[in-house]
Amino acid sequence: MYRYDAHDQQLVNERVAQFRDQVRRRLSGEISENEFKPLRLQNGLYMQLHAYMLRVAIPYGLLSTAQLRALALIARRYDRGYAHWSTRQNVQYNWPKLEDVPDILAELAAVEMHAIQTSGNCIRNTTADHLAGVARDELEDPRPYCEIIRQWSTFHPEFAFLPRKFKIAVTGSSSDRAAVRVHDIGLRIVEDPDGPGARGFEILVGGGLGRTPRIARRVRDFLPRRHLLSYLEAILRVYNQYGRRDNKYKARIKILVDALGVDEFRRQVEEEWEHIRDSALELTDEELARVSGFFASPAYEALESSDAMIQGWALGSDRAFGRWVAANTRLHKQPGYSVVMISCKARGKAPGDITADQMDGVAEIADAHGFGQVVVTHEQNLVLPDIKSSELHAVWRKLEALELAEPNVGRATDIIACPGLDYCNLANARSIPVAQEISESIDDYDYLHDLGELTLNISGCINACGHHHVGNIGILGIDKQGEEFYQLMLGGDAGEDAALGKIVGPAFQRDAIAGAVRTVLDLYLARRESADERFVDYYRRVGAKPFKELLYARS
Amino acid sequence: MTQQMVTGAATADGRPIYMKRDHTWTDRLADGHVTLDQDELARMLQSARGDEFVVCDPYVIEVLVDRARPQPASLREKIRASGGPTIAIAS
Amino acid sequence: MPGADGSLNVQVSPAITGRSIIRDGALVRDEWTWIDDDAPLPVLTRARDVLVSSARWRRDRAALLTRGGRVGVRLQTDELAASIADDVGHLALIEIHVHKFVDGRFYTTARLLRMRHGFTGELRATGDVLPDQLFFMRRCGFDSFELRQDKRVETALRALESFSVVYQGAEDQAPLYRRRALG
Ligand code: SF4
Numbered sequence: 001m002y003r004y005d006a007h008d009q010q011l012v013n014e015r016v017a018q019f020r021d022q023v024r025r026r027l028s029g030e031i032s033e034n035e036f037k038p039l040r041l042q043n044g045l046y047m048q049l050h051a052y053m054l055r056v057a058i059p060y061g062l063l064s065t066a067q068l069r070a071l072a073l074i075a076r077r078y079d080r081g082y083a084h085w086s087t088r089q090n091v092q093y094n095w096p097k098l099e100d101v102p103d104i105l106a107e108l109a110a111v112e113m114h115a116i117q118t119s120g121n122c123i124r125n126t127t128a129d130h131l132a133g134v135a136r137d138e139l140e141d142p143r144p145y146c147e148i149i150r151q152w153s154t155f156h157p158e159f160a161f162l163p164r165k166f167k168i169a170v171t172g173s174s175s176d177r178a179a180v181r182v183h184d185i186g187l188r189i190v191e192d193p194d195g196p197g198a199r200g201f202e203i204l205v206g207g208g209l210g211r212t213p214r215i216a217r218r219v220r221d222f223l224p225r226r227h228l229l230s231y232l233e234a235i236l237r238v239y240n241q242y243g244r245r246d247n248k249y250k251a252r253i254k255i256l257v258d259a260l261g262v263d264e265f266r267r268q269v270e271e272e273w274e275h276i277r278d279s280a281l282e283l284t285d286e287e288l289a290r291v292s293g294f295f296a297s298p299a300y301e302a303l304e305s306s307d308a309m310i311q312g313w314a315l316g317s318d319r320a321f322g323r324w325v326a327a328n329t330r331l332h333k334q335p336g337y338s339v340v341m342i343s344c345k346a347r348g349k350a351p352g353d354i355t356a357d358q359m360d361g362v363a364e365i366a367d368a369h370g371f372g373q374v375v376v377t378h379e380q381n382l383v384l385p386d387i388k389s390s391e392l393h394a395v396w397r398k399l400e401a402l403e404l405a406e407p408n409v410g411r412a413t414d415i416i417a418c419p420g421l422d423y424c425n426l427a428n429a430r431s432i433p434v435a436q437e438i439s440e441s442i443d444d445y446d447y448l449h450d451l452g453e454l455t456l457n458i459s460g461c462i463n464a465c466g467h468h469h470v471g472n473i474g475i476l477g478i479d480k481q482g483e484e485f486y487q488l489m490l491g492g493d494a495g496e497d498a499a500l501g502k503i504v505g506p507a508f509q510r511d512a513i514a515g516a517v518r519t520v521l522d523l524y525l526a527r528r529e530s531a532d533e534r535f536v537d538y539y540r541r542v543g544a545k546p547f548k549e550l551l552y553a554r555s
Numbered sequence: 556m557t558q559q560m561v562t563g564a565a566t567a568d569g570r571p572i573y574m575k576r577d578h579t580w581t582d583r584l585a586d587g588h589v590t591l592d593q594d595e596l597a598r599m600l601q602s603a604r605g606d607e608f609v610v611c612d613p614y615v616i617e618v619l620v621d622r623a624r625p626q627p628a629s630l631r632e633k634i635r636a637s638g639g640p641t642i643a644i645a646s
Numbered sequence: 647m648p649g650a651d652g653s654l655n656v657q658v659s660p661a662i663t664g665r666s667i668i669r670d671g672a673l674v675r676d677e678w679t680w681i682d683d684d685a686p687l688p689v690l691t692r693a694r695d696v697l698v699s700s701a702r703w704r705r706d707r708a709a710l711l712t713r714g715g716r717v718g719v720r721l722q723t724d725e726l727a728a729s730i731a732d733d734v735g736h737l738a739l740i741e742i743h744v745h746k747f748v749d750g751r752f753y754t755t756a757r758l759l760r761m762r763h764g765f766t767g768e769l770r771a772t773g774d775v776l777p778d779q780l781f782f783m784r785r786c787g788f789d790s791f792e793l794r795q796d797k798r799v800e801t802a803l804r805a806l807e808s809f810s811v812v813y814q815g816a817e818d819q820a821p822l823y824r825r826r827a828l829g
Contacts, residue, residue: 039778151822280820
């Protein structure tokens with residue numbers, strides 16, 4: 001993984017000093033809360049319902065075990081012993097004191113981490129495929145580009161006060177696990193259609209969720225990789241000048257793309273780009289090589305393929321282990337190795353929460369059985385990217401002891417849920433208790449297994465931090481005269497066939513939503529063509545009608 | 556009946572605090588000053604806004620007073636006043 | 647304010663003083679005189695260097711150019727670089743009035759004036775100019791700043807030195823990856 005040199009380290013150290021000074025000025029009255037707010041937000045410090053919340057950046061989700069242990073230490077020393085993985089592959093602490101935050105940042109800086117630009121109207125943490133570097137269907141590892149984007153966007157002086165927040169995601173695989181089509185900019189690494197072997201990017205702009213969900217539109221089929229930063233800079237420059245600033249709900253770049261039309265938007269970007277494409281922004285081969293070097297594959301042992309063995313376990317007589325293998329491991333590009341998905345969605349627990357002890361436990365496993373790396377997914381789970389398949393059983397046992405072996409990754413109870421009204425200042429309704437109730441209602445592992453691949457996403461308000469529009473089943477909390485209600489959406493998909501879910505009908509009361517989800521699941525199981533027809537495929541085939549009829553039969 | 560009080564987040568740690576009759580602050584909603592008088596509320600809010608050392612983003616909430624004990628009207632304020640999330644914290 | 651006097655050898659009449667600006671890491675007295683849109687242009691002995699709105703500039707361009715002194719134009723936040731691009735060669739000062747510091751359009755305006763339109767005069771920020779944004783402003787090509795009245799100059803001067811390392815290229819430096827390559 002990327003390691004800081006003296007420059008990188010100096011920068012985060014100076015950031016700690018700067019924020020310490022800003023906090024001191026806030027507490028001495030030199031700056032008002034209104035002036036402090038954008039400063040603290042650019043450092044990931046929010047005000048929530050019960051306390052401040054600090055969001056720490058995990059660039060493209062990648063952590064060393066030293067970093068993971070530092071996150072555990074912070075949770076114990078400065079918080080309440082736990083943390084929360086966010087849907088942008090970041091980590092959130094729910095109870096920091098303002099005066100402690102500079103010290104927390106210093107702890108982070110000591111392990112090459114920071115909280116820079118994890119909030120505010122600026123370029124946020126660039127996310128990537130969580131199987132980057134190990135996926136079988138990967139054309140090229142996206143992380144070097146993410147790191148290059150991270151450095152370019154960190155304290156970019158021109159783009160610190162954009163009309164609205166700005167999110168970039170990169171994938172190098174054919175299956176899209178990074179949801180690039182619902183980002184402000186989505187980058188897909190592709191082959192040059194004209195030149196053999198040369199790689200570059202397909203550029204998608206203006207995707208996003210929230211109040212006006214949009215699937216991104218293609219602005220360029222192919223951009224040679226050396227032009228990555230100049231092209232990003234051209235897009236951001238057009239947006240910074242012409243994005244709306246009069247209404248925060250119309251300020252995202254998707255609205256600008258809507259207003260101009262994709263062709264005119266493209267024309268403006270290309271015109272700007274022509275001016276700067278051959279400037280110092282052009283990436284050098286040395287820099288590409290330098291950064292890529294950090295992401296070289298670890299020293300794998302030469303092993304036989306373990307695919308057949310894994311298949312055997314998945315179907316084998318040890319059902320507990322078999323279920324876990326089937327749901328929580330992924331095929332690795334390297335023969336004899338597996339990718340382990342760690343579920344942070346234990347039944348009845350808050351999705352994405354993890355205790356300090358669990359973090360330490362995961363770090364121990366990654367050191368003992370992997371190469372000391374852990375990845376955070378945007379589904380709020382963790383990945384151990386390089387586990388020898390022969391050690392899967394031992395890893396599973398350790399994860400069980402940590403209560404991190406729920407066999408549900410990619411299944412109905414692997415629920416993405418935002419913090420909702422239990423923590424969030426903007427929420428209309430709670431998300432976590434709904435997630436808990438749904439996961440408790442699916443108490444039979446055979447039933448869960450039978451349901452197969454399915455995403456279920458919950459947001460506590462229209463801001464859509466829980467990505468409800470792109471869940472196969474999406475739930476949105478709303479407020480009706482002071483009461484919590486939940487809209488149910490079906491058919492969303494965050495992947496390469498990205499689609500926005502459609503509301504099935506009138507919203508459900510708090511005590512009826514889990515039952516409604518169960519009705520939807522039962523109907524799908526009863527009527528699907530075969531076990532190969534995934535929930536989303538079934539929905540695409542039959543539409544909302546049968547669900548509607550059953551859900552609203554009595555009314 | 557519905558009355559009102561002034562609340563905000565403590566500058567030091569963001570915990571919910573409530574304004575008392577003398578314009579100082581308390582952690583306990585039950586000890587906050589409840590009023591119907593709009594002029595008094597405006598004065599409270601103005602005083603709160605000038606008190607940034609102690610409180611961030613003060614605002615007015617509705618409370619229901621039942622046998623002299625104020626209860627927040629909205630679910631949001633009930634959850635705030637309860638001191639934490641409605642679900643068990645990971646441990 | 648301390649240290650405000652004597653930093654410049656320009657003779658400033660008391661009637662037209664008032665502005666202190668940060669330039670080259672110090673607080674100095676401003677030598678420019680703002681002329682309201684409907685006020686007559688002053689004689690040269692009263693005010694040598696005059697600052698006008700972009701509307702006034704367009705209206706009185708000939709008179710401004712022939713009166714002898716230097717000319718500066720003040721842009722509002724919503725006047726983007728293209729609006730003055732053709733005129734930058736005539737101007738010794740472009741001042742951008744920051745309406746609200748969170749409206750960051752002016753950062754792009756500044757960069758484009760410098761890199762695209764070749765403006766080499768003084769580029770100044772006034773209005774809602776706060777210490778914590780000065781570092782970014784300078785990187786975008788600003789070289790003088792009128793701090794918002796209630797802000798402390800010492801804080802501003804300190805904030806200008808917040809970072810000794812920058813990653814990306816801007817108006818001051820090439821990208822770090824081009825400098826890293828040099829050792
Ligand atoms: S979706 Fe709404 S409730 Fe949920 S975290 Fe985002 S802003 Fe808060």
